[in-house]
Amino acid sequence: MTAGTVTRGRSTGTVIRGRSTGAVRGRPLLRTSYAAEQAIWNTPAKRAWTLALVVAVLALPFFLSRDLTSLMTTVFIMAIAGIGLNLVTGYAGQVSLGHAFFMGLGAYTAAVFGGAGDDELVGLGLDMAVWLPMAGVVPALVGLVVAPLAARVRGLYLAILTLGLVFIGEHVFKEARSITGGVGVGRAPAEPVLFGLDLRARYHVFGYILSREAVFYFVCFAIFVVMAMAARNLVRSKPGRAFAAVRDRDVAAALMGVSLRRTKTLAFTISSFYAGVAGALLVVVIGRVTPTSWDLFLSIDLLAVILIGGIATISGSILGAAFVVLTPRLVSELADVVPFISTSPSSGFLSVFQLQTMLFGALIVLFLVLEPRGLYGLWVRVRNYWKAWPFSY
């Protein structure tokens, strides 16, 4: 008994059943197979833009200072964490303020597996091919344990529960000196040696000298691409639809056969994996950090990434990460020019940090009220305006 038996006429709409997978020549938007329509890059414009973007990204380190290259690396890393948060909060609708904890957990897991050990610190000194996946797996397992609790509450209660994670995490990180180095000391991050290749060395490629910052930039970009693609695949298939269903109408979702508990648990687990990997990579860029760095402010930065970038979009998370990482830098450059902004917290009318916090706060409010889809939504509006031009109203 399949629904196929009830079919009457065949559709001749935009989707035409056919063998060929390519677009019909001269009509690039006519899709001749479901696979072509379901593809991520389903229009020539998207393909062209993506290609241009990838080329630009690959060329960038050759033009940027080492310092700015690292900043761009941070964009990729925050984008990974942002995508993770967007999966659980944007797609599955489960607010999480606890992502700073999972990032910290990832960072320390990496440090344990990949860092150098001594009398005071635990460190196994393993390859990045081991510590990077572990930095995802361990937070994912903790996420898996926490998820059943989190799946029972919603809204404000969930926010508070996940906030609790950050406080518990901070406390544990402070006390576990043999793992984290303790307050004010910290520990060196895991060593970025990938398949025996030392990513801290300079390399000569095609006559160019690649700085260690540039090398790590490329590595992080590759990891980011893989994880962004995986997330994109997830949200366009069965689990992603289940996320959205649970977010929009949980009763109806259950009546479709979607298990609420399983779906929420999956969202938490995967998103913790993303956060863990991001945390591990972030400390490699920043260097030694104290255990108190994984605090509420980091969680809020991550929320800013998805709220400013765009809820429930993968590309929005990337835009948001770029915004959140690059704006403070821009503001501090401005501080040299604008008199009342100072770079040190004590002097001047406004410090950079204060200005940045205010700016993010104001933007989050503005976007929530005016364009809940964030920067991504703005982009869609601009695109639709030009598509409809000269009939844009």
Added chain:
Amino acid sequence: MTAAPDAALAEPLLDVAGLTLRFGGTTAIRDVGFGAGEGSLLAIIGPNGAGKTSILNCLSGVYRPQEGTIRYRGEDLRGMRPDVIARLGVARMFQNIELFENLTVLDNLMLGRHRHLRYGTLAALLYGGKARRAETENRRVVEDIIDFLEIQAIRGSLVGMLPYGLKKRVELGRALAMEPTLLLLDEPVAGMNVEETEDMARFILDIRGELGVTMIMIEHEMGLVMDIADQVLVLDFGRRIALGPPAQVQRDPAVVKAYLGEAS
């Protein structure tokens, strides 16, 4: 009109007995029993607040009745989670539309296919051969339903943007996409104009005629009920006051007194 009641009643797909549902002090359903034979259509009628929707909510696991049994294909559904019941082939259309408004018509229907998509999370993350094939095959089924319901033109539209009548149709489509064994319809033509009502009635008849899906339908539109139901269950204040073929129920004095008498 009635589809061979003896054959239908020989092996009931659903057998409900002694169903009682209380909310604190109020009793929404009181000791109600009924059955539905394979391929039959049972209509539930009754005044507002009689407990009709509550019965469907008990069947689909949204409410947990305090007493009674709900035997469905030999299993007792009472106490099972809604998603487990859904996976057993019980689909549902709601009185107040419960679509995923932020998703497209296609995604809504693909959610109906959820229980038929058999690939795991890892396959989804990689979107390799297995996931891709399953998505395409199920997309084909969904397209057949889109053709059947004549909603080709809106397949890519966000459901939230659609007018009421089309939303109802999409909701029927989503329930059909589940390939249900038992289909629960809560006032499928409420709030529709004559033309939309006729379309919906035609779809319901086609579903029964061509797919043989067993249906339970709550409906106030008496003409429709008398036309297409095999059995009619009449409720009043949570009690069963009549159960039988439409013609018989229509003549039942209790029904005339409690419901038809005052309503029409």
